[in-house]
Amino acid sequence: MKSRKLRDRIFIITMVAPALILLLAFVVIPLFIGAFTSLFQTTSMTGGGTFIGLKNYVFALQDEVFWKSIKNTLYYAVFITIAKNALGLGLALLLAKKMRGLTLFRVAVFIPVTFSFIVTGVLWSWIYSPVFGILNEFMNTVGLGGFIQEWLSDPAVAMTSICVVDVWKWTGFHMVIYMAGLQKISPDLYESAAIDGAGAWQKFKSITVPQMNATIVLNVLIAFTGGFVQNYDLVKVMTDGGPFNSTEVALTYIVRNLLKFMNVGKANAMTIILVLIVSVFGFMQLKIMTKEDDDE
Amino acid sequence: MKKIMKRRILSVILVIAMCLPLAACSKGGSDGEKRTLHILGTVRRYEGEEAAWEEVFKDFEEEYNCTVEYRWQGKVDDMVTNLEAAKISGEEVDICFPNGGRVYSSLAPNGMLMDLTELMEPLKDRFKEGVLDYYTIGDHLWGFPYGDQSSSVLYYNKTMFDELGLEEPKTFDDLIECGKVIQEQKGIMPMIHQGKTQSYWLMYYGDIYAQTSGNQSIENIHEFLTGQHEFTGEAEVEAFDVFKRMYDEGLYTSASFETDADGMKAAFAQQEAAMFFGGTWELAPTKELVKDFELGVTSLPRFVDDENVIVQHAGAPDYGIAVPSFANQDNLDLIMQFFEFILREENAQKILSTYQPINCPIEGVETIDDEYAQKIGEEMVPLNTIWIDWVMPIQMNDALMQAVPAAMSGEVTPEQAAQQVQDAYQTLVEETGYQYDWWESWTDEQWDNVTPKEIPEIEVK
Structure with a gap:
């Protein structure tokens, strides 16, 4: 009995070990090395430099562009979280019905998920292009010429233009998760509500949303944290942080400091600050969204 | 029992699969004696x-x-x-x-x-x-x-220039006049720039700064980087002002801020724009693209009034x-x-x-x-001055390439743009202990x- 227990324990450890090793090697240890390096003034990634204590954190906190990038990152995360979830849920409700031909629409909505960020970025850069872009051409054709914008060169709209691309790319992914959540809801609940005279909105509010709480939490969490840590490629390809830092997000600015300016210490300090911000937001979000479950 | 065994075998396979990336990180062996x-x-x-x-x-x-x-x-x-x-x-x-x-x-x-x-x-x-x-x-x-x-060059649509009776622009006023005629007669952008590739702003600024500084751009940059000269001087501000004037006079539109090299050449080849500023490395691909008209290459015009100033292009x-x-x-x-x-x-x-x-x-x-x-090779390269972005550290280049389009579009004044570059230098010294x-x-x-x-x-x- 004892040897079986030991065998099971070894088996469990063996199963967990590879993931743990990878996590340690690529997340935990680099994080500690990064925190250590952030205390040095150095231009080399191979170590060395002058110990300057917390000065790099002061430099980062005094850096206007860094704050602008944090603000942009927050805007990005909030915008895409709301848009992806609203659209994903809406499309899931529409496309979850059993009708002929709907599969085509489901596939069409999901296809952008399979595109790489680079392909997506280049594709949309051309769509937005003020010279050859089909978006402006289309708007002109349908009589919306007055709404034409300089999509990527106007600092006032460039960030939103990139967010729209991210939403376009990922809505299908969130839709699929919502569709899976919808399938778990018993049809009996809707039938009972219908007998009680509930309308579509009441059914959605009182049955769909509460029953899908876990799915919504998951989707919001994926979208929000993704908004913080998966915006590098699109921004890099479409605007590289410009014009005038108006689309600079934390990741592009950190990478710029690290790989371009070789300001290794400051880049690491900014990374640690970003990790703290994401952790605080993630924790708060999880607490708020699972409050109902805890209360129960 | 058989089921458990199967699961375990599957688990072991999964574990091995997860470990493969680690194995891939290891070094390979050497081959042979050569x-x-x-x-x-x-x-x-x-x-x-x-x-x-x-x-x-x-x-x-x-x-x-x-x-x-x-x-x-x-x-x-x-x-x-x-x-x-x-x-x-x-x-x-x-x-x-x-x-x-x-x-x-x-x-x-x-x-x-x-x-x-x-x-x-x-x-x-x-x-x-x-x-x-x-x-x-x-x-x-x-x-x-x-x-x-290489060197920098002004490419233009020679056929269009001939048709409109325009000469190669020798002065800033000539260039503005060319732009007006092209806009009025053809309804297209007189010039287009690959502004999305930000380093081209540096190249452009370097050429104009060579003129506004009285052909002392590199000397000035050396002094600037050793702390003996401020970037907020007259010559630096005037160079930013030239960009602003080019934009205000309609030579460029905002399309230039989000156009890359391919887009710029395509716009030029399709006669959506009549001129562009680029490097000599763009000569061969541009010749390939241009099918419907004759291509012309020339120097930038003289942007300053002083006739003793040489029109220098950056290159190396x-x-x-x-x-x-x-x-x-x-x-x-x-x-x-x-x-x-x-x-x-x-x-x-x-x-x-x-x-x-x-x-x-x-x-x-x-x-x-x-x-x-x-x-x-004969007219432009011999007058070349080195690119200013070679001499300046990357942080300064980055600040300058943000400041030029910002000044051009009116987002900041030429004075503010120059101040941004000066501030970037001070930050660089403070944060990295930069020494020229x-x-x-x-x-x-x-x-x-x-x-x-x-x-x-x-x-x-």
Whole structure:
């Protein structure tokens, strides 16, 4: 009995070990090395430099562009979280019905998920292009010429233009998760509500949303944290942080400091600050969204 | 029981699969006894260049009984990161292909390159006079040019100019007048710029600053970087003002802020724009694209009133070759022999002819027989000044390339734009302890790290 227990324990450890090793090697240890390096003034990634204590954190906190990038990152995360979830849920409700031909629409909505960020970025850069872009051409054709914008060169709209691309790319992914959540809801609940005279909105509010709480939490969490840590490629390809830092997000600015300016210490300090911000937001979000479950 | 067994086997397979990435991180074994030369380059830019290199590598392997292992990875700007990554991972790199700008702004100051001053002594006569100066910093040679000596140029639609009775613009007023006529008669953008590729703003600013500073741009930049001159001076502000005027006068539209090189050339070729400012490296692809009209190349006009000011274009032999400071010193003889081999006339011709060179820095390499190339080579290149982004550190370049379009579009005033660059310098000094003449303060240990242990003898053919 004892040897079986030991065998099971070894088996469990063996199963967990590879993931743990990878996590340690690529997340935990680099994080500690990064925190250590952030205390040095150095231009080399191979170590060395002058110990300057917390000065790099002061430099980062005094850096206007860094704050602008944090603000942009927050805007990005909030915008895409709301848009992806609203659209994903809406499309899931529409496309979850059993009708002929709907599969085509489901596939069409999901296809952008399979595109790489680079392909997506280049594709949309051309769509937005003020010279050859089909978006402006289309708007002109349908009589919306007055709404034409300089999509990527106007600092006032460039960030939103990139967010729209991210939403376009990922809505299908969130839709699929919502569709899976919808399938778990018993049809009996809707039938009972219908007998009680509930309308579509009441059914959605009182049955769909509460029953899908876990799915919504998951989707919001994926979208929000993704908004913080998966915006590098699109921004890099479409605007590289410009014009005038108006689309600079934390990741592009950190990478710029690290790989371009070789300001290794400051880049690491900014990374640690970003990790703290994401952790605080993630924790708060999880607490708020699972409050109902805890209360129960 | 059988089910549990199956699950366990499946689990073990999954565990092994997860461990594979770790195994992939380990180093491979070495092969054979032949000595190996490791080359890290950037993705080759010109058609046929990669094949030419492969041919030369093969010939070198045969003649010197060795193996050449090479990797073309990333763009020129990625060389700094790629070298750092190679150093961290312990990857052997004997030869690298940085551009001159990166040698100046990052690789040499950071001790990433070997001092080639003595090593290159026997091969100096393979270069045209003065070109090694472009890779000499603090009296030490950190690399050598191996490409074409480029310059910047104003490309224009000659057919359209002739049709509208326009001459090549010689002054700023001429240029504005050309823009007005083109807009009125053709309803297109007079000029377009590849503003999405931000480094082109630097190149453009450098050319205009050369004029507003009375052909003292590089001298001013040297003084600026040593703290003896402020970037908020009259010449610097005036250069920003030229951009603003070009925009205000309708020569450029906001389309230039989000157009890249391909978009710009396509707009020009499709006659959506009549002129663009670019590098000589754009001559060949532009000629390919332009089918419906005759192409014209000329200098930028004189933007200042002083007629004594020379219209200078920025340019240099930007593609270079260097030796990382962490290269295998036991391979130094092979490295130098390889340099000797690729600098032989026939080999240099084989490789560099793919660049369609206009003014090659290597002796004996034929330039292309082309009217545009001739004009650029004879009239513009001799007046070249070095690119300001070679001299300025990357942080300053970054600030400047943000400031130029901001001033142009009116987002900030020319004075504010100049102040932004000045502020960036102060931040740079404060945060990184930047020192322009870094070679003056290097310790003996730092020099030891970049100095070859011995100078090998090589066969010079």
